[in-house]
Amino acid sequence: MTLWYVTRGSGVVALLLLTAAVVLGVVTALRWRGERWPRFAVTDAHRNLTLLSIVFVAIHVVTTVADGYAPVSLLDAVVPFASAYRPLWLGLGTVAFDLLLALVVTSLFRGLVPARAWRALHWTAYAAWPVALVHSLGTGSDAKTAWLQALGIGCLAAVALAVLARIALGGGARPVRLAGAAAAVLVPVGILAWYHAGPLHRGWAKRSGTPTTILARKSTAVRASLTSARVEPRSFRSALRGSITSSQDASGYATVAISMRLTGGPHGAAKILIRGVPSDGGVTMTASGVTFVPQTTGTLYSGTIESLAGTNVGAVVRDGNGDRLQLNFALSIDTAGGTVTGTVETA
Numbered sequence: 001m002t003l004w005y006v007t008r009g010s011g012v013v014a015l016l017l018l019t020a021a022v023v024l025g026v027v028t029a030l031r032w033r034g035e036r037w038p039r040f041a042v043t044d045a046h047r048n049l050t051l052l053s054i055v056f057v058a059i060h061v062v063t064t065v066a067d068g069y070a071p072v073s074l075l076d077a078v079v080p081f082a083s084a085y086r087p088l089w090l091g092l093g094t095v096a097f098d099l100l101l102a103l104v105v106t107s108l109f110r111g112l113v114p115a116r117a118w119r120a121l122h123w124t125a126y127a128a129w130p131v132a133l134v135h136s137l138g139t140g141s142d143a144k145t146a147w148l149q150a151l152g153i154g155c156l157a158a159v160a161l162a163v164l165a166r167i168a169l170g171g172g173a174r175p176v177r178l179a180g181a182a183a184a185v186l187v188p189v190g191i192l193a194w195y196h197a198g199p200l201h202r203g204w205a206k207r208s209g210t211p212t213t214i215l216a217r218k219s220t221a222v223r224a225s226l227t228s229a230r231v232e233p234r235s236f237r238s239a240l241r242g243s244i245t246s247s248q249d250a251s252g253y254a255t256v257a258i259s260m261r262l263t264g265g266p267h268g269a270a271k272i273l274i275r276g277v278p279s280d281g282g283v284t285m286t287a288s289g290v291t292f293v294p295q296t297t298g299t300l301y302s303g304t305i306e307s308l309a310g311t312n313v314g315a316v317v318r319d320g321n322g323d324r325l326q327l328n329f330a331l332s333i334d335t336a337g338g339t340v341t342g343t344v345e346t347a
Contacts, residue, residue, distance in 0.1 A: 089138030
């Protein structure tokens with residue numbers, strides 16, 4: 001579990017750092033500088049951010065392989081589209097990693113690489129950013145979360161605005177500038193349209209190429225979670241509040257109905273029915289019924305009163321599987337107002 005959190009966190013940090021590096025790279029191309037922020041400082045920040053993003057990408061790769069949840073090997077980290085786990089979307093992450101590695105290696109041996117080739121590779125490395133973004137949305141476990149959506153939109157907006165600023169303030173041939181402006185708008189729109197039609201839709205895990213063994217594992221985990229969330233109440237004490245009504249039929253028998261809501265423990269509802277012959281101040285019980293529905297599970301328990309001493313009621317109820325609960329009600333009845341308060345607990 002720790003490795004899984006490190007994998008997620010390092011991937012997000014790497015994306016943020018790479019976005020910042022791209023934005024600063026565009027600013028550097030504008031030859032921007034300020035009184036307190038000279039051009040060499042912008043260049044150094046761009047280089048350091050790029051190196052730091054590569055460090056976090058490496059952490060992301062190593063922890064993904066070490067976690068073992070998904071069948072991802074070290075070979076899959078450097079050979080694109082060879083993985084059995086979401087091959088296309090994981091492969092895009094591999095492409096971004098390879099581009100960054102190529103940038104590092106050629107920078108270390110820059111003296112041996114022709115200037116034009118190094119510059120071309122350097123600009124190609126900018127492609128690592130949109131590829132990494134699509135990778136994070138296509139294969140990340142947080143793709144549907146609001147915070148990752150906001151982060152992705154923020155990254156898209158930051159880079160698009162930087163490119164548009166570069167086009168507006170920089171030089172270059174008009175056709176090239178128009179093509180750049182179109183790309184700065186169309187690429188984010190295309191990514192958002194794909195994201196809305198793909199990862200946001202139900203069933204993306206299967207469509208993206210997740211192995212059936214992992215899908216089955218997730219399904220089992222969800223069922224186990226639901227089962228654990230529906231554990232039937234066994235021991236609790238809850239406050240309750242409700243109302244009391246009484247009626248009498250033509251044969252002279254009276255029925256007292258007490259309807260209550262539990263305000264603690266498993267929450268839920270309970271009802272007590274007492275039928276019998278009216279007597280001074282009450283009813284001599286001849287029949288009874290008790291129901292209890294805990295809010296945590298929605299299971300219906302039903303049974304009868306086992307003991308009745310004034311306003312203290314003991315009942316035994318069972319669910320459809322025969323599971324038994326002993327409920328003890330301690331009630332305070334306001335006959336004038338028709339209200340009931342008190343507590344209920346299991347024996």
